Amino acid sequence: MILTYIEEKTEKLLKDLDIKNAPIDPTVIAKHLGVDVQSTPLEEEISGLFVMKDKMAFIRYNETEKNDKRTRFTIAHELGHFVLHKEIPLIIDKGNNDKVLYRDATSSSGELHREREANAFAAALLMPKYLIEPEIKKVPKNSEVIVFLSNKFNVSEQAMNFRLINLGLIEHGLFS
Amino acid sequence: MGTFKEALYKLLGERIRKKRLELGYSQDYLAKGLGIGRASISNIEAGKHQIPLSTLYQLSNKLNTEVHLILPTFKEVIEKMNISEFSDIKSVLEKQLLKKKTISDIEDLIRNL
Helix, strand or coil, X not given: CXXXXXXXXXXXXXXXXXXXXXXXXXXXXXXXXXXXXXXXXXXXXXXXXXXXECCEEEEEEECCCCCHHHHHHHHHHHHHHHHHHCCCCEEEEECCCHHHHHHCCCCCHXXXXXXXXXHHHHHHHHCCHHHHHHHHCCCCCCCCHHHHHHHHHCCCHHHHHHHHHHCCCCCCCCCC | CCCHHHHHHHHHHHHHHHHHHHHCCCHHHHXXXXXXXXXXXXXXXXXXXXXXXXXXXXXXXHCCCCHHHHCCCHHHHHHHHHHHHHHHHHHHXXXXXXXXXXXXXXXXXXXXX
16 A cells, blocks of 8 residues: 555655665654654563654654664654654554454544554655656565565565565565 | 643643632632633643643732642653653553563663653
């Protein structure tokens, strides 16, 4: 699923910062937006959270998560909440996959919608179309396109797989 | 999350109400004495109506007090803002299925930001 209004926002942000190469560092974008990002000790069930306090924005991610690809995605996801949902004072993100959210009976449809938007934002920010398209042409022969690009963009293979499908660049990938 | 203005009028309204009840006045009685409607008093007390300064002087007089004694200080308004902001946050936390430890961790984290 491609959300055009989100693609436009992330592309503008990246172009404002003159970002021309992958991998993209979401902390640089946070700094540009004036959002304070730090790791913090949190229970395992929480991947990260977004807080607005006294008109200041804070992102905190779980310091126990050692997988760099995951923390990068979490920060980009929380930045999505900042850009799209800053009227909400606190958003807590549980785990890194949607299954946790669906299992939570208290999640309203509004929350699900916000989570999808934040995921779409993170994907568009870390894997912008304008950088994917030239890179996909550089995939060496005998390399798996998803593996090659996920390393280049420093994202999980699963995230790259979905992004390439959503952009219509592959028909079905490793996980379908 | 309230603005400074919202917190100011809310706090002021609460103080006016408290003073009025201490004196045992009805909203009607106070309104008649000031030549305004009862609904205006109700809105002032709820912080929904921005009371003109001149009316505030007259109202303070009717409440046997001085205007500076019921006006909140800057710091008090800021504290009021933070309290309502934090209660929003508490309601978000309570709506989620989280471990007690997670909730207290997050509360501490936010308090210390």
